[in-house]
Amino acid sequence: xxxxxxxxxxxxxxxxxxPAERLCYSSDASQxxxxxxxxxxxxxxxxxxxxxxxxxxxxxxxxxxGAGTGLAGGAVPVRGxxxxxxxGMDRIVExxxxxxxxxxxxxxxxxxxxxxxxxxGFFFPPDPGSAAFCTIGGLIANNGSGMRAxxxxxxxxxxxxxxVVLADGSVVRTGSRTLxxxxxxxxxxxxxxxxxxxxxxxxxxxxxxxxPKARRLVIASFSSAEEAGRAVASTFAAGIxxxxxxxxxxxxxxxxxxCDPGLRxxxxxxxxxxxxxxxxxxxxxxxxxxxxxxxxxASVAVVAGGEEMEEIWAARRLVGAAVSRLDxxxxxxxxxxxxxxxxxxxxxxxxxxxxxxxxxxxxxxxxGHIGDGNLHVALFIDVLDExxxxxxxxxxxxxxxxxxxxxxxxxxxxxxxxxRSGYMMEQVGSGALSVMRAIKKALDPRGIMNPxxxxxxxxxxxxxxxxxxxxxxxxxxxxx
Amino acid sequence: MTQDQQxxxxxxxxxxxxxxxxxxxxxxxAFEVLGWESKNTRGRVMVxxxxxxxxxxxxxxxxxLNTCTTCGICAAKCPAGANPPAIVQAARRGxxxxxxxxxxxxxxxxxxxxxxxxxxxxxxxxxxLSDAGAIKEKAEAVYFVxxxxxxxxxxxxxxxxxILRRFGVALLPDEKCCGSPLIRTGxxxxxxxxxxxxxxxxxxxxxxxxxxAGCLSTLKSSYPPEFEVVSVPEFLAERLSVLRPRRLxxxxxxxxxxxLGRHAGIFDPPREVIKAICRLVEMKRxxxxxxxxxxxxxxxxGYPELSLEIAKRRLQDVPAGVDAIVSxxxxxxxxLSDAGAGVGAEVEVIDLxxxxxxxxxxx
Numbered sequence: 001x002x003x004x005x006x007x008x009x010x011x012x013x014x015x016x017x018x019p020a021e022r023l024c025y026s027s028d029a030s031q032x033x034x035x036x037x038x039x040x041x042x043x044x045x046x047x048x049x050x051x052x053x054x055x056x057x058x059x060x061x062x063x064x065x066g067a068g069t070g071l072a073g074g075a076v077p078v079r080g081x082x083x084x085x086x087x088g089m090d091r092i093v094e095x096x097x098x099x100x101x102x103x104x105x106x107x108x109x110x111x112x113x114x115x116x117x118x119x120x121g122f123f124f125p126p127d128p129g130s131a132a133f134c135t136i137g138g139l140i141a142n143n144g145s146g147m148r149a150x151x152x153x154x155x156x157x158x159x160x161x162x163x164v165v166l167a168d169g170s171v172v173r174t175g176s177r178t179l180x181x182x183x184x185x186x187x188x189x190x191x192x193x194x195x196x197x198x199x200x201x202x203x204x205x206x207x208x209x210x211x212p213k214a215r216r217l218v219i220a221s222f223s224s225a226e227e228a229g230r231a232v233a234s235t236f237a238a239g240i241x242x243x244x245x246x247x248x249x250x251x252x253x254x255x256x257x258x259c260d261p262g263l264r265x266x267x268x269x270x271x272x273x274x275x276x277x278x279x280x281x282x283x284x285x286x287x288x289x290x291x292x293x294x295x296x297x298a299s300v301a302v303v304a305g306g307e308e309m310e311e312i313w314a315a316r317r318l319v320g321a322a323v324s325r326l327d328x329x330x331x332x333x334x335x336x337x338x339x340x341x342x343x344x345x346x347x348x349x350x351x352x353x354x355x356x357x358x359x360x361x362x363x364x365x366x367x368g369h370i371g372d373g374n375l376h377v378a379l380f381i382d383v384l385d386e387x388x389x390x391x392x393x394x395x396x397x398x399x400x401x402x403x404x405x406x407x408x409x410x411x412x413x414x415x416x417x418x419x420r421s422g423y424m425m426e427q428v429g430s431g432a433l434s435v436m437r438a439i440k441k442a443l444d445p446r447g448i449m450n451p452x453x454x455x456x457x458x459x460x461x462x463x464x465x466x467x468x469x470x471x472x473x474x475x476x477x478x479x480x
Numbered sequence: 481m482t483q484d485q486q487x488x489x490x491x492x493x494x495x496x497x498x499x500x501x502x503x504x505x506x507x508x509x510a511f512e513v514l515g516w517e518s519k520n521t522r523g524r525v526m527v528x529x530x531x532x533x534x535x536x537x538x539x540x541x542x543x544x545l546n547t548c549t550t551c552g553i554c555a556a557k558c559p560a561g562a563n564p565p566a567i568v569q570a571a572r573r574g575x576x577x578x579x580x581x582x583x584x585x586x587x588x589x590x591x592x593x594x595x596x597x598x599x600x601x602x603x604x605x606x607x608x609l610s611d612a613g614a615i616k617e618k619a620e621a622v623y624f625v626x627x628x629x630x631x632x633x634x635x636x637x638x639x640x641x642x643i644l645r646r647f648g649v650a651l652l653p654d655e656k657c658c659g660s661p662l663i664r665t666g667x668x669x670x671x672x673x674x675x676x677x678x679x680x681x682x683x684x685x686x687x688x689x690x691x692x693a694g695c696l697s698t699l700k701s702s703y704p705p706e707f708e709v710v711s712v713p714e715f716l717a718e719r720l721s722v723l724r725p726r727r728l729x730x731x732x733x734x735x736x737x738x739x740l741g742r743h744a745g746i747f748d749p750p751r752e753v754i755k756a757i758c759r760l761v762e763m764k765r766x767x768x769x770x771x772x773x774x775x776x777x778x779x780x781x782g783y784p785e786l787s788l789e790i791a792k793r794r795l796q797d798v799p800a801g802v803d804a805i806v807s808x809x810x811x812x813x814x815x816l817s818d819a820g821a822g823v824g825a826e827v828e829v830i831d832l833x834x835x836x837x838x839x840x841x842x843x
Contacts (some may be wrong), residue, residue, distance in 0.1 A: 018539075019538055019540055020538075021518050021540065023526055024517035024523035025517055029499060029502060068500075085517070088515050107507070111506075122557040130501070132577035133502050133505045133506040134502070210683075321560045328561075331497065331499060332499050333499075
């Protein structure tokens with residue numbers, strides 16, 4: 001019996017080896033490519049366990065995937081094998097709000113969880129731009145976050161317990177439903193951000209937070225992005241912690257206006273500070289931030305919640321993909337898009353990105369979670385121009401190296417995947433990488449769990465540092 | 481290059497607009513039911529692109545492309561500004577021009593070619609017309625009935641014409657299918673378009689009024705812009721002061737047909753007409769966010785189970801306590817009815833014209 005028949009014995013017609021599925025599961029939103037041999041859509045932990053058990057017996061790679069919205073190729077099967085599409089495991093199993101907890105399957109979409117929680121006065125804070133379609137499993141596997149990480153932290157702050165299928169098909173739980181636990185190694189955190197290289201997350205107990213009673217938005221515009229960066233550093237130095245602190249450089253503002261001409265944003269490089277809490281607290285914090293910014297800002301305005309604020313945030317969430325609205329001949333390519341630095345280095349990072357953009361002749365839109373040092377750089381090119389791809393790769397590499405040099409990270413929230421695996425040695429150092437490789441070896445001795453990611457494979461450094469090219473078949477992903 | 485080949489050519493730039501961000505996963509109605517990435521908008525764009533790079537069009541490729549209802553909610557929500565329904569239609573066209581198609585696609589071609597209508601009906605298209613004297617040689621405006629109302633809802637055709645003729649609107653003597661089912665499923669519609677166009681020109685009509693969302697979309701986008709295309713709800717909304725409908729003690733909801741709403745931007749006129757007659761309560765998702773009935777794009781004929789499942793999910797958006805669902809597209813009405821609307825305790829779907837006819841007196 002061949003493997004597809006054995007897979008069908010486990011999941012029935014939810015296993016496919018058709019050309020269309022193999023193609024459509026060969027990428028995420030990154031430029032990484034790798035074609036799976038099989039796609040399986042399990043609906044239960046038992047099915048996942050059986051599929052992984054089969055893969056172990058057959059020596060076939062297994063790559064877990066949620067909504068496939070990743071930006072680093074984490075869910076791309078660069079060594080072929082089985083893609084496990086977990087988006088069908090989408091039940092919200094239990095709302096246990098007296099314990100501040102919810103129990104979910106990995107395929108639950110972030111926004112759907114929050115829709116369920118809202119009437120109860122709670123929310124799950126990590127809120128990536130892709131909240132309307134990304135899955136909780138993907139968020140956990142990449143330690144995703146979003147705009148409100150400044151105050152609320154990242155996904156890792158909200159996971160109490162995981163159910164994980166290990167590389168031999170066995171099932172373990174990593175934590176408990178308690179808000180505190182001190183019982184041995186923190187396996188929960190080990191699996192958070194492990195990008196499916198150690199096991200497949202099939203369930204999670206999440207901590208939730210009460211919804212704030214009020215929100216307010218301070219919108220300040222500056223004469224330069226660097227100036228805006230300095231205003232962020234001085235706000236934090238004054239002891240104010242907003243819920244969100246975003247930068248939209250002038251190019252980003254132009255794109256947003258193109259998408260929604262009615263959007264009320266000022267000219268210049270713009271900072272958005274969101275404060276949340278009680279009515280009195282947000283009024284006070286908004287006033288303080290406005291006062292601090294007005295020293296260097298060209299304009300400062302305060303929006304008191306409501307529709308206008310929601311519209312600005314909704315537009316902000318999707319701006320990353322919207323750059324071609326400005327120039328239909330240009331497409332956003334997600335490379336070098338997720339660097340982060342310590343907050344005080346933000347002005348230096350912005351300066352370097354501008355220089356790199358000029359040097360390589362690749363226009364860059366800068367936006368993102370500046371309040372936690374995470375700058376999303378949107379590089380956009382004419383994808384039909386081969387020369388632009390080469391310069392793009394150079395620019396992305398330079399941005400990654402600048403972040404490391406400034407004491408920062410090549411990825412703040414999108415993950416390493418295959419696109420950034422070549423930076424792992426430089427990023428974490430040989431000692432730490434050896435520890436990671438030892439852990440990988442212990443949990444996945446045959447190397448079947450999402451191989452080719454995180455720089456965990458022994459031997460020479462992973463392909464290309466830029467993220468523009470990788471793939472098991474050696475094809476240059478970016479130009480294919 | 482033949483005209484067919486030209487129309488089947490997909491603009492490379494249009495394909496590159498998609499950055500595979502996945503936004504469409506949250507809205508594609510076919511994907512919501514089927515769950516496979518190839519049955520989602522993003523997957524279909526990948527398939528269309530790969531076809532140009534040598535992907536062999538097997539059954540899985542055909543199913544990927546042909547399960548799209550062309551509802552356009554992906555285009556409405558796409559942050560990058562992609563137009564996936566146009567890409568899907570061009571990809572279908574490319575394959576059909578090479579003779580590669582599903583049985584349902586071939587069926588549309590054979591039926592329209594053989595009978596001039598989408599059902600292969602051989603009967604008189606104007607059988608519903610009681611007064612043959614209504615056929616005129618010349619008219620400023622004509623009523624384009626459409627295949628569905630002609631053959632499946634003749635009473636709606638009769639009621640519509642009864643109202644329209646009060647304003648001098650006439651009928652085409654030998655109307656053919658507008659071409660929509662052919663264009664949506666990748667075939668050339670030039671023959672029927674030419675046939676309809678010839679009659680519209682001969683009648684010297686400046687305005688074409690239609691009560692079918694699919695016909696409206698096709699008349700607007702696939703016919704030369706020599707005449708104004710007006711939907712029945714627009715026509716009625718502009719003449720409320722003349723029609724003077726009486727109030728009915730009813731509460732209804734309104735289903736936005738994709739090709740009337742998102743594709744043509746006609747959201748308010750049907751609502752104005754309804755509100756002039758009775759109470760309107762919106763569906764859970766409406767206007768730009770309205771969910772598809774599942775019938776369009778050839779999906780009703782090609783993938784009936786999928787089509788009905790999409791319709792059933794749409795019915796879940798109906799608010800409690802309404803007396804009827806009103807719509808302005810016979811395909812939506814048919815698909816929602818087949819999915820259970822009007823059966824047992826479920827409220828029925830009626831055409832806007834049904835509602836108006838109840839609220840106005842004879843001429």
